[in-house]
Amino acid sequence: MSSPTPLTGGQALASSLVQHGVKDLFLIPGIQLDWAVDALRQRQRELRLFVPRHEQSTTYMADGYYRASGQVGTAMVVPGPGALNAGAGLATAYASNSKVLFISGQIHSSGVGRGHGLLHEIKDQSGFIRGLTKSHHFVESPAEIPPAIDAAFAELSAGRPRPVGVEIPHDFLSSQLPSGTPEVRAATAPEASFEPDAASLDRAAALLNQAKLPVIYVGGGIFATNATAALQTLAEKIGAPVVMSDNGRGALSDRHPLAMNSLAGRAVFQHADVVLVVGSRFIDALMPTPSWPAKGIRYIHLNIDPADLGAPRSPEVAITADAAVALPQLAERLAPRQALAASQLQAVRDWALGQIEKVQPQAAYVAAIREAMADDAIFVNELTQVGYLARIAFPIYEPRTYIGPGYQGTLGYGFPVALGAAVASQGRRVVSITGDGGFGWNLQELATAQRYRLPVTLIVFNDGHYGNVRAIQKREFGAEVAVELANPDFELLAKAFGVAYARADSPDTLRGALREANGHAGPVLVEVKIGVVPSPWHLLRLQPMPGMSGPAAPANPLGEAAS
Numbered sequence: 001m002s003s004p005t006p007l008t009g010g011q012a013l014a015s016s017l018v019q020h021g022v023k024d025l026f027l028i029p030g031i032q033l034d035w036a037v038d039a040l041r042q043r044q045r046e047l048r049l050f051v052p053r054h055e056q057s058t059t060y061m062a063d064g065y066y067r068a069s070g071q072v073g074t075a076m077v078v079p080g081p082g083a084l085n086a087g088a089g090l091a092t093a094y095a096s097n098s099k100v101l102f103i104s105g106q107i108h109s110s111g112v113g114r115g116h117g118l119l120h121e122i123k124d125q126s127g128f129i130r131g132l133t134k135s136h137h138f139v140e141s142p143a144e145i146p147p148a149i150d151a152a153f154a155e156l157s158a159g160r161p162r163p164v165g166v167e168i169p170h171d172f173l174s175s176q177l178p179s180g181t182p183e184v185r186a187a188t189a190p191e192a193s194f195e196p197d198a199a200s201l202d203r204a205a206a207l208l209n210q211a212k213l214p215v216i217y218v219g220g221g222i223f224a225t226n227a228t229a230a231l232q233t234l235a236e237k238i239g240a241p242v243v244m245s246d247n248g249r250g251a252l253s254d255r256h257p258l259a260m261n262s263l264a265g266r267a268v269f270q271h272a273d274v275v276l277v278v279g280s281r282f283i284d285a286l287m288p289t290p291s292w293p294a295k296g297i298r299y300i301h302l303n304i305d306p307a308d309l310g311a312p313r314s315p316e317v318a319i320t321a322d323a324a325v326a327l328p329q330l331a332e333r334l335a336p337r338q339a340l341a342a343s344q345l346q347a348v349r350d351w352a353l354g355q356i357e358k359v360q361p362q363a364a365y366v367a368a369i370r371e372a373m374a375d376d377a378i379f380v381n382e383l384t385q386v387g388y389l390a391r392i393a394f395p396i397y398e399p400r401t402y403i404g405p406g407y408q409g410t411l412g413y414g415f416p417v418a419l420g421a422a423v424a425s426q427g428r429r430v431v432s433i434t435g436d437g438g439f440g441w442n443l444q445e446l447a448t449a450q451r452y453r454l455p456v457t458l459i460v461f462n463d464g465h466y467g468n469v470r471a472i473q474k475r476e477f478g479a480e481v482a483v484e485l486a487n488p489d490f491e492l493l494a495k496a497f498g499v500a501y502a503r504a505d506s507p508d509t510l511r512g513a514l515r516e517a518n519g520h521a522g523p524v525l526v527e528v529k530i531g532v533v534p535s536p537w538h539l540l541r542l543q544p545m546p547g548m549s550g551p552a553a554p555a556n557p558l559g560e561a562a563s
């Protein structure tokens with residue numbers, strides 16, 4: 001009997017990805033990846049390849065893929081400029097707690113770190129990747145490729161979700177693995193325990209049971225282990241309002257009477273005496289201070305990452321645990337109650353909605369988009385004038401149907417992230433909004449959307465400027481500079497890529513265009529021309545940004561709440 005043909009490093013990589021359950025890979029091929037790409041060609045029945053038009057989009061698409069599905073998104077690029085181009089998407093995935101496997105080629109193993117000027121060589125590529133991932137593996141030999149992928153998946157399944165990087169010198173991909181190389185192993189459960197400490201749960205329960213007005217604040221960490229059902233059970237048991245951060249939108253359906261956006265949260269936080277913070281950094285966006293001051297409030301923080309439990313936060317009880325495990329155990333210790341009456345909860349929600357509806361035309365556009373979407377359709381928000389208000393104004397009804405920019409705030413991220421979400425969406429429509437400025441970052445990806453017939457409706461709000469920068473300049477300095485844009489004819493642009501196009505000039509016409517787009521099999525670009533619009537920033541976040549005064553909160557919502 002003849003012995004089996006030895007695998008090349010490229011074939012070992014492809015086999016490892018398949019055996020670890022990777023179904024879709026976002027990549028741009030290049031000479032340092034040739035042996036890996038050919039090996040992937042041989043496995044196309046098991047693993048689909050998606051090739052965008054810019055390396056930046058590989059990691060953005062992998063990020064969107066994870067955030068829409070909860071499954072690892074995988075991206076692969078050549079070294080040097082390829083890895084650097086992919087860095088923006090990797091930074092966004094890091095900031096958004098996304099499970100992304102980032103595979104980068106490397107120059108010839110004998111030249112790494114020597115500064116010979118080999119093709120695509122950059123100084124300390126490993127350091128750059130290490131800074132944008134929670135762990136990094138540099139493959140030292142062809143035989144180390146399968147163990148490196150094993151280790152990467154083990155890291156991806158352990159603790160806080162964040163990207164993991166693997167670098168492979170190109171000569172290892174073309175080399176044959178020695179006989180006896182161990183087969184790929186499935187990622188094993190992490191050894192670290194994320195079981196909550198019973199004493200800490202007891203202290204947390206005591207605080208919540210004694211609280212006059214307990215409030216729950218939830219961030220994006222709630223989705224990592226699918227803890228949304230456990231969150232709802234606990235909140236309903238004590239009738240506590242659930243305030244959702246930008247990343248936590250969808251943790252509770254906005255139809256639920258306990259669900260509150262950050263603006264409504266501004267009202268209840270003013271009267272809370274105990275706050276349970278679940279899966280959130282709870283940090284101000286611009287200053288290293290908590291999202292809400294500690295004065296007058298006793299905090300309980302529950303997070304899988306101990307780094308998010310310390311200063312500048314000051315929790316009375318800090319619980320390092322998986323929320324899916326800890327929340328049911330905490331709920332068992334709580335006495336049933338109704339912290340706020342239904343009428344009080346609704347009064348706060350109505351107050352927030354009333355403030356939102358004053359910001360026009362953005363509020364009307366947000367409402368039109370929501371009305372034209374199915375409950376389970378995926379909404380990808382962007383850094384644009386309508387998108388800022390959408391952070392609090394767009395109702396979310398199911399987990400993993402809202403995707404925001406995370407704390408990285410990367411302009412232009414939305415459209416390529418939406419493409420990755422569409423790959424993972426299993427046919428559900430993805431609606432991506434962007435401004436004309438942000439769309440310019442990745443407008444070439446219309447080709448990707450059309451090539452793979454992805455179900456994406458892209459709404460471009462076109463004001464001819466970097467609108468938010470312009471508004472800030474006008475407000476702060478009374479003048480503007482470097483904000484005007486020279487845009488293409490978006491109808492001709494869509495036509496050039498073979499993408500369906502529609503134009504809207506009001507919320508009503510936008511609603512109609514979106515409903516028509518829902519019946520289209522592939523991508524649709526909808527252009528909306530808008531002018532200068534009012535700022536929504538005084539409504540965003542728990543506390544208004546420095547220098548801005550928000551609306552006065554409603555009268556004390558506590559009233560005669562049941563105890």
